[in-house]
Amino acid sequence: MAIELKELTKRSVNYSEWYNQLVVKADLAEQSDVRGCMVIKPYGYAIWEKMQRILDDMFKQTGVQNAYFPLLIPKSFLSREAEHVEGFAKECAVVTHYRLKTNETHDGVVVDSAAKLDEELIIRPTSETIIWNTYKNWIKSYRDLPLLCNQWCNVMRWEMRTRLFLRTSEFLWQEGHTAHATREEAEERARLMLRVYAEFAEKYMAVPVIQGVKSETERFAGALDTYTIEAMMQDGKALQSGTSHFLGQNFGKAFDVQFLNKDNKPEYAWATSWGVSTRLMGALIMTHSDDNGLVLPPALAPIQVVIVPIYKNAEQLEQISQRVQSIQENLRQAGISVKYDDADNKRPGFKFADYELKGVPVRLVIGARDLENGTVEVMRRDTLEKETLPLDGIEARVQQLLDDMQQNIYRKAVDYRDARIYECDDYEEFKQKVKQGGFFLCHWDGTAETEARIKEETQATIRCVPYGYEQTPGVDMVSGKPAKCRVIIARAY
């Protein structure tokens, strides 16, 4: 492993390659033999589980309930909402048959052509259609509203170029789908869920995000407004990390979901949908990690503390293990996850490199000498700083260190990002600077033409109109036309 670690490409040499290697070397995920689909390995999945648990609690605190809707969607459902089908039908897995049979040479199986479906089924790329088809039966009166459902599930979009966690054909996510009696309530719910995502990203992932509204071009297919959180990676590129959509009455009308309002008159229900996915894993990895491997925020680290004994013989190991016992128990009682690694087939140096690679926040090393002196060597993963401390009361110090690190990596990420946000009013300057990454606050005339030209000439896209910038008039740097506001433009994942 120490040897493999050396082979981790440095970020400065090739950031993209560094990411690809790190995901695999740190045992987070790997490509499967199924095109574009990944295997999430236990260590990676443990982080995702922590994310799920926290997000799920946050959703429930806003009144959301979980449910489960079918994986497969009848082809005709997709066509009901005109924009939606344009956005999703072009890249989906289609189920056409429901049986295999033994082949003629009896050494394999083939599709049984007699078992052809009357109507093809699509593996959900997102579930608005099947869910609103269901809501039709659940919503009759304003008293049935709001309806606030979420599901944790897998979805599939047939991607041509895939990267682990960032873009895979199958991915895991949650998708919330709410129905409301009024436009205002639905819009407020869409913004509320974006705030939940932003709070989660900043407080638990330690990833600072900018909240804003997407341009029409970048909107979810079928939405009237798409709200987004945008994070900056260490190469200055943007990663869209979560979106929340105000869908108006588009799906209410497409699936004829009407309710009787307080005046006993029929109205179409108002909708939102919102989702975050295993893409968050990519944001987490790329924001904090370094050339030695992962750096994980303590709040999401599967192992928060690792204890490594240094010993020359069984007697020394026994003494160290005895002393470590109570430290482990105390840490666990404080809700801290600890691993004591006394494996005898790996040298300490190997273990050190491995836990650095895996991003374990705190490492305690105890040798025979430490035991005599009543000390322990403590290393924090974010700065790699070591200090020797008294064994007595080490639990409190570890707790403090974890809190410090959570704050520190967040501050570091904020500083990094803020130093790379530029107000820019000159297109030539923009074209030069954008190559180095960063977020550019530029005036935009609001036209799709200008947006397309920027994208074509610079590969950068309008990420959002950030909150607070809705009313910042000026002159579009590209077209010279009047602009209502500044937008954030950046190259993005």
Add this chain to the structure above:
Amino acid sequence: MAIELKELTKRSVNYSEWYNQLVVKADLAEQSDVRGCMVIKPYGYAIWEKMQRILDDMFKQTGVQNAYFPLLIPKSFLSREAEHVEGFAKECAVVTHYRLKTNETHDGVVVDSAAKLDEELIIRPTSETIIWNTYKNWIKSYRDLPLLCNQWCNVMRWEMRTRLFLRTSEFLWQEGHTAHATREEAEERARLMLRVYAEFAEKYMAVPVIQGVKSETERFAGALDTYTIEAMMQDGKALQSGTSHFLGQNFGKAFDVQFLNKDNKPEYAWATSWGVSTRLMGALIMTHSDDNGLVLPPALAPIQVVIVPIYKNAEQLEQISQRVQSIQENLRQAGISVKYDDADNKRPGFKFADYELKGVPVRLVIGARDLENGTVEVMRRDTLEKETLPLDGIEARVQQLLDDMQQNIYRKAVDYRDARIYECDDYEEFKQKVKQGGFFLCHWDGTAETEARIKEETQATIRCVPYGYEQTPGVDMVSGKPAKCRVIIARAY
């Protein structure tokens, strides 16, 4: 709702219809517009979530880690294990294309024939093949073993006749897949996971189960041994509620998973797999519920206590609400989930019937008179018994009631089942009695012929050789041949 409740068919009239109605009326699940696929509604999903959380903790206590493997399996993988393909290939959803396109009349979408897959992909009916294909790269040495992974996911088996929770084309489950260095260790793991399932069923679901081993005919396709837990429903039929398989080296050989043992010699890894699914919801519903609706074990009830105020005016409601406030807080602090239903658009009688239908374990009713007297009416759902108790200290009494009910419904289910387990040595007698349901402990000669004859003539199947009955020799009641043991025979879901 009170009216709908009246329409719930009585168990004695039509048990099967009672079940179908109850699942829908209690808001647990419903059929979707996708053939054979169900929608799990929020109230049903909340029960499933509680099951998941508890089972997941139990798995982890035995060293299991969660991971995630692809939804889609290349067709050729299925053929690698000869028995496995026979068991699963005949009933699966086949993905043949990866794109739709707008049709010629521009009013819908059709499959894009240009986007045909080179090799068809199957939606996983179970994941042994894709997982062992992955394990090949993870297992090199005995030091990599045991490998203990589980995944919570959806699977799909194309069922012709479906019933909510009991048999659906898509269902949710967990599937554990372990790899071991020795046969003994793998066999012990298969039995260990069955014990975990049995403990979960009895302790949390309050469903008594019989643990045993399946006959060769009833084994999982590809297994050397299938262990099972079998529960008895209120119609005397068996419901297979969880299975754990010892797979030998079948998948190790099929996917060439070899490791170097301690003597540095290559060996094929030994395997187990084990799963429980949303079928458990069916077992839960059918074991305890009655003609008034659901009866839920307190350990799994989403709402454990409901409080209903009875009032004539806003002032009375205000007084009651104030008093209830502290009771709610105290119950919540004790980890009990409470709902205070002060909705003004439903009469108390309607609410009572609804919460009975939904199986809320404890109901507290407080009126203005109660407030004066310092009393509260308490009803327990299992026996429908009511008592009037002092408001002071009601929290402790509620806690005690919940514990009592958990025990009581378990004992009731044990008594019901034990009264319907018969030793039977006469086939004619068996044929008569089995129509009324029950578990029959009969000698079996071990042949598939006898097994098939019983099934054909009585629709009953061999459920298992129950633990403890492996060595109970005698004479087969059908063939008259020598039998090594008694087995449990029953009609089953």
